Amino acid sequence: MSESVDQLIHARWVIPVSPADTVFEHYSVAIRAGAIVDVLAQSEARSRYRAAEVVELGEHALIPGLVNLHAHAAMNLMRGMGDDLPLMRWLQETIWPAEGKHVSPAFVRDGTLLAAREMLRGGITTCNDMYFYPEAAARAFDEAGMRAVVGIIMLDFPTPYASDADDYLRKGLRTRDQWRDAPLLGFSVAPHAPYTVSDASFERVASLAAELDLPIHIHVHETATEISDGLAAHGVRPLARLERLGLLGPNLIAVHAVHLDETDLARLAHHGCSVAHCPTSNMKLGSGIAPLSSLVQRGINIGLGTDGAASNNRLDIFQEMRHAALLAKAVNCDASVIPAHRALHMATLGGAQALGLENNIGSITPGKRADLCAVSLSGPLMQPCFDPVSHLVYVCDRDQVSHVWVDGTLRVKDGTALLRISDKELLEITTVWQTKLVN
Template identity: 50%
Template sequence: MPIATPLLDLLLVPDWLVPVEPAGVVLEGHALGIRDGQIAWLGPRERAPQAREVRTLPDCLLTPGLINAHGHAAMTLFRGLADDLPLMTWLQEHIWPAEGRWVTEAFVADGTDLAIAEQLKGGITCFADMYFYPREACDRVHRSGIRAQIAVPLLDFPIPGARTPDEALHLAIELFGELRHHPRITIALGPHAPYTVSDENLEKIRVIADQLDAPLHMHIHETASEVEQALKDNGERPLARLARLGLLGPNLQAVHMTQISDEDLALLVESNTSVVHCPESNLKLASGFCPVERLWQAGVNVAVGTDGAASNNDLDLLGETRTAALLAKAVAGSATALDAHRALRMATLNGARALALEAITGSLEVGKAADLTVFDLSGLAQQPVHDPVSQLIYATGRDCVKDVWVAGQQLVEDRRLSQMDEAALAANARAWGARIGGRNE
């Protein structure tokens, strides 16, 4: 007798389904089944197995959950604090002093909660974070149900939560061991930038990263002045220095990379290093333009990130991806650069690859986690729908996010957070704003 197929927990039946892998495919008349938190079935809806629940999604597009490959989650509480300033002025005269005064474990917990809520409502199912008190960030991720890579920040000078680089490294090793089997959290080492970490400490970080097989997350070539200062100080471009120290490779996530010479490109290609593009932060801080199309054509994996809300000022990855697609065309001087399908891939599967999560998430494939986002394309601004992916990238905002699942758990239902209290989050953020702005003093 034939073996009965186990019931699906949930069958989703959208008008359009974009698996991302294979590339460039839009499926109509298809459904996706979830069982035990994973994608258990995908195929024509008339062949779908039985399910405990069937949900029809008219006028909706089902995609993999978006992946925000770089940010500083708790900095949501500094949103709008110091705008319209160049990077180093912004950092040295405003952000670093504010962090010195305000950043505590409570600040990180509350700011991370706010960031998680904003990201979930924007269709993001996984994010990469680099900020102080990473244990608090891990706790908030664990509670919320979202997926994340938490990078432990490593700098040569004292930071909130770590008095020395060795103390920060010890914390990273500790967290890595504690969470290595967590289903939704991975730990990375986060050397802040080439100009804030010495060769000696970078070598320590490389040894630990190699021993743990841990990801590395680092701001690199963010501005032309960073590269120029490095050449002046030691006659070496930062990327070449990192190559000399053995840090380049598939575990490195090189964030920003607005300055790329032919030699830099060759190093990225040879080492299989991923680049994380943060176009809106780079535009706002006038940091430069990452040549995305050039990298893509050379075979470099390019993901997309929002950066922190203090420099963006939002965590809207769909909007970020639209900006990335438009900017790529202008930088390349070609209207065909970074088309809509590749832009969506950059915001999903490429992000998963950068974070070493491509076996788990980033595309709609049987066996992967059910990390899913549903976009409602029924609005006037989305009509008519000739190509749902083009409509998503060029004509749709994050307000069209209808439903979000992470590992099969629904975290956004009909545009509302199902596990978090939005009113309480907003009230708490306003209270922090009053304290930081001096309105309580």
């Protein structure tokens, strides 16, 4: 007698990510109540399960939903502002003045909705976000039906959002309390960077993260100037300072981590930290190239991030996979560095592990939530296909994403995002903000 499930997805290839280096051909995924029930051969699935909905993906690869391990979603409204400037000039001359004048709950809600639409359409089902007005971001992610970890941002200088470090934390914790029961939302403590946060504030972050069992999401070692300024101000490199203050541990997500020496690498490995590798943003801002192969050799967990659309200008994890793999090969003069399966792991299970979500998402495994992405490998541009994982990293882009599920709910169908807000409404919103931002 057949067993009842909500959905049965039949795909040409199912790439579970775990076990590693595995590709199942002509396999199916059974889903019930938003969870993966089974992964099995199509012939067996068709006889074992009776589904309320059946999806046939005859020339598709089904992969776990992609994880964007570092983003500033609301900055989609500033896409392309201040292009071709190095990081500190970009921040000081363009971004910080615009934020000081325009950032508000409405700005964050609208920009985050725009970003969520872009990410879902590109197969990203989880976003680790850091920005002002986290309550507005949480509301937007919830409205979009996207999984997100929302940062409780903290700096030591005032902004329109908060007056001081205590105010940032107080407001962020209030947001966490308001949204703590939302099934798709989690929270992190998100001190901006070593150059904007004091020792006393960092000690509070470490204590709070330990007490609430939250990830710590922080920019660190992004530029060479950050290192030299940190040495001048504190006598040690920024990672050494964070270690002294108790921040390094398995819950730390070191964003960028471009300029690392042997002692930095040893610290990250010893404490079990994760790195959010953002190759496109690092290239665009001229920040440098992270030592990806050295991180891998030391067993450091790595996820991929896009950064914000103002410094990338795409929220596209397919692009990040390709850039991560190709840059590592070029820098090391070794084509075997960061093979395609490794890049896909970073884009999925690596990001999930960094967020402490590896038991829920990141691989197509029975018992995990059904966050899934289907990628079409049909058509002349995709042929011939000898290895679907190679195609995902080196051939495909987000335009090949056909279907996306978050927690078992279809969010993209046949390349169209299924959101409560229409594209027409989003375009109207962006037109209003563009007018404001140029005046």
